[in-house]
Amino acid sequence: MSNWKLICKLEDIPQLGSRIVKPQSGGDIAIFRNADDEVFALHDKCPHKGGPLSQGIVHGKRVTCPLHGWNIGLEDGHAVAPDIGSCKKFAVKVEGGGVFLSV
Numbered sequence: 001m002s003n004w005k006l007i008c009k010l011e012d013i014p015q016l017g018s019r020i021v022k023p024q025s026g027g028d029i030a031i032f033r034n035a036d037d038e039v040f041a042l043h044d045k046c047p048h049k050g051g052p053l054s055q056g057i058v059h060g061k062r063v064t065c066p067l068h069g070w071n072i073g074l075e076d077g078h079a080v081a082p083d084i085g086s087c088k089k090f091a092v093k094v095e096g097g098g099v100f101l102s103v
Contacts, residue, residue: 005102006098007099008031008099010033010094010098016034016035016058017033018030018031018053018058023103026043027044027045029043029044029090031101032063034074039092039094039099041092042072042087043088043089046067046068046087049068051065051070053087
């Protein structure tokens with residue numbers, strides 16, 4: 001069973017950018033918004049060297065880590081080949097202009 005928590009308004013996340021959520025435990029969560037206003041949520045830590053994905057470049061349904069250029073799929077948190085590894089993804093949705101995260 002999911003409990004949805006209102007995080008912000010969609011317009012509070014810049015297109016091709018992100019916003020950070022700081023839960024009480026488990027590390028930061030980055031909420032991303034792409035050019036099509038799709039929203040994704042990933043653990044804000046690249047699987048390569050722990051770079052802050054929230055500071056990366058969003059393109060399509062991927063984010064490029066600012067440290068070493070790894071591409072991470074926003075839909076599943078998996079590194080794009082030839083790189084390997086993944087980061088945790090979180091359920092997120094947009095309803096009535098609000099962005100909700102499953103906690």
